[in-house]
Amino acid sequence: MNRKILTVIISIIVVVGILIITYISKENNGREIKQDIEIKDNNLNGTNFENLDLPENYDIRQFDGITLNFIVENNLYANVILHESEEFQKITGINIKVKAVDFDTLVQKVNLDFIAKAGKYQLIYVDPYQTLNRFYDYLEVLNPYNTNPDYPHIIGYTDDFIDNQKQVVSYFADDNNLYTVPFDSTTMILYYRKDIFDKYKDQFMEQNGYDPTPGSKDFTWEKYIEVANWIDENVPDEEVKYGSGHMAQKHNSIFCDFSNVLASYGGDYFIEDNINTLGLKSFTNINVKDKEFIKALDIYKEIVKSSSSQSVNWNWTDSANAFRNGEIAMMPNWDENYTYMEDKLHSRVAGKVGYCILPYGDEKSANIFGGSGIGINKYATNIEKKASWLFITWATSKDMQLKVLKHPEGGSLPTRKSPYEDTLIDKHINNPEEISTQDTFIKHMSAVLDAWKPENLYLRPQISNFYDVEQIIISNLHDMVEYDLDTNEVSEKIYSQLRQIQLQE
Incomplete structure (x- = not known):
């Protein structure tokens, strides 16, 4: 065979091989990854996962190796999530990259990602007035995730979330499709x-x-x-x-x-x-x-x-x-x-x-009210969406919302109703004069709860x-x-x- 022809054939084979490897590599972030060992008994006691509603025999490591990019406004909740994500990564094997940016940069980057349908940010901090209202069709509808028996469930979803905040943050135009789970409650x-x-x-x-x-x-x-x-x-x-x-x-x-x-x-x-x-x-x-x-x-x-x-x-x-x-x-x-x-x-x-x-x-x-939700990019791969749902159930859980509130860098009030049943919070709501120097995180709570009254x-x-x-x-x-x-x-x-x-x- 002519040496030049042979060289061309080899070159074509190499290029095709590279394309196949690139495709497979990309799809590995978009299809189920089989584990050699299926973890059937998750020992999550003492972690932020222990009270999550996980299906029986749910493999907490099934998304091991996946990277999720979470773009969020640089605020109290994001700061605490950034600290706590190390535990999330250790337990799940999911690499969470939190990109905390100022408000204007957030809106610009999210909107550009949606317009390009790039799916660069799988997890998105969704402002209801800048993003949800314009790009709701670019967000994954979340209703089916919580009803799927094979997926984690948000306990009390959606009744446990504060009603008027949920209307603004989670839906658009009607309450049929749920696009985000309420994440923070800035007021x-x-x-x-x-x-x-x-x-x-x-x-x-x-x-x-x-x-x-x-x-x-x-x-x-x-x-x-x-x-x-x-x-x-x-x-x-x-x-x-x-x-x-x-x-x-x-x-x-x-x-x-x-x-x-x-x-x-x-x-x-x-x-x-x-x-x-x-x-x-x-x-x-x-x-x-x-x-x-x-x-x-x-x-x-x-x-x-x-x-x-x-x-x-x-x-x-x-x-x-x-x-x-x-x-x-x-x-x-x-x-x-x-x-x-x-x-x-x-x-x-x-x-x-x-x-x-x-x-x-x-x-x-x-x-x-200035609260926002956390949603999933419609243009993420299927496996990224499933991994993102696990992150959302964790990040918006009662335990995490209480951790954010009580964290030295926290103070963001929960968007769920159940955290307010916490003994310490209930005590201070009813007896604000008893707030100690160690509990300064709660000093502003009565003002915010007053602001949330429908008349205010x-x-x-x-x-x-x-x-x-x-x-x-x-x-x-x-x-x-x-x-x-x-x-x-x-x-x-x-x-x-x-x-x-x-x-x-």
């Missing part, structure tokens, strides 16, 4: 410098005739403004620089910050059934020209004016840093910043912070075109506070831009 509350209020309360009351301490129904946004201005004028900068701090940057933060005020005055962006719970594909009835909306704009302008001059440039991270450094006396922020404030090694305000629901408007106190919780609109809607609101709110724009004109501009979205659909 905005008010942080305030208890030491400053204790020290200056009598002086303030003598001058103004009322108790300035946040938390009561009498503590309105108008009083919040008055108290913030009084602190600026009467408390030395060495003790605290500003009466309050806000998050009015041209960012998702200003939408959240303003929404608390808007809902407290009885306003909202749209008036539709289910738009703030299960969600809708789009909106119909725009509500931004109503008197409640305009009053909320007026109040919000004054709130930002009375806060730190840097508030127009701050997002939630910036204001949290300022509070932690002792620069501001009050701020609305996510409850997950709690352990950040109580870190005795790094926080200047550890042990000096009070927690309560946000100030009242004409209608109520409104505290925006605010759920933003969940719609498929929310990104475009939110950008309009963010841009106009930021320009309003930065350039002191007329609120009636701002309302009209928001309305006309939202109408443009309707007309283009």
Whole structure:
């Protein structure tokens, strides 16, 4: 045979061989891996797995060697999961790579992965307002996993999860397909410098005739403004620089910050059934020209004016840093910043912070919910999906939720009902004055549980075109506070831009 022809044939055989090996290698992460030894009696006592509902003879090592990429927002829950995943990997043999990123990066990377149908991230932290609403069809439907007798089950699924959170986080448009299991429960509350209020309360009351301490129904946004201005004028900068701090940057933060005020005055962006719970594909009835909306704009302008001059440039991270450094006396922020404030090694305000629901408007106190779920990428392989389901049952179990709450870097409140039956938690819910220094993880709990009451919780609109809607609101709110724009004109501009979205659909 001609040597050149032989060389070509050998080259073809080599290339084909490489392609076959590559295919097999790829498929090994997508089909069942047979174990030489089937583990029939899992000894999981003393681990985070011991109370999981596993099928009889379930092989906990059946996914040994698989790698799962979990992309998640860098928050309290993610930090603890990162620490605890070592045990998960040791027991299951699954290699968990947790990629914790900031909110904006999370949304960008997840959305790009879905658009490309790449399946790079098998496990996904699913924000209901940025991802679930737009890409629910790109997520694996989870109902069949929990009903399959050969798979692990989530005990109490789904009745054990807090109802209104579950509606927002797990479903979209209807409650037939369950796309995510509730993972975290971040909610905005008010942080305030208890030491400053204790020290200056009598002086303030003598001058103004009322108790300035946040938390009561009498503590309105108008009083919040008055108290913030009084602190600026009467408390030395060495003790605290500003009466309050806000998050009015041209960012998702200003939408959240303003929404608390808007809902407290009885306003909202749209008036539709289910738009703030299960969600809708789009909106119909725009509500931004109503008197409640305009009053909320007026109040919000004054709130930002009375806060730190840097508030127009701050997002939630910036204001949290300022509070932690002792620069501001009050701020609305996510409850997950709690352990950040109580870190005795790094926080200047550890042990000096009070927690309560946000100030009242004409209608109520409104505290925006920001929790998310954990879901499975529809474009993962079959075996990756099964391994991901095992991880989800572990990560959202009662035991893990309690571990996250009690962890020194934790404090994130459980999304399930059963953890609140824990003896220590129940004791502190009913006797908050008995909280010891060792149990500081629980100091903010009463404020968050108060914020979750139906009359105090605010759920933003969940719609498929929310990104475009939110950008309009963010841009106009930021320009309003930065350039002191007329609120009636701002309302009209928001309305006309939202109408443009309707007309283009």
